[in-house]
Amino acid sequence: MDESILRINPGSIYLLRFILEGYDNLFIMTTLDKETGLVCIKMASETKDTLHLILSQIEKQIGLDCFKG
Secondary structure (H helix, E strand, O other), rough: OEEEEOOOHHHHHHHHHHHHHHHOOOOOEEEEEEOEEEEEEEOOOHHHHHHHHHHHHHHHHOOOOEEEE
16 A cells, blocks of 8 residues: 655645545545644555646645645
């Protein structure tokens, strides 16, 4: 299982969770620090490209600041 660590606008944590839940459990999102907007997204390695595509489409809306993985 692969994982990506993101820093987003803290107010967008629920929006990102809602969007990812729409993909029928392809991703598991955990909030690491709600104050700074640090989240971890776990996924099967074959769905990593899908996550990158989703994030590229919504990065401004969620205030994507830092991406690792």
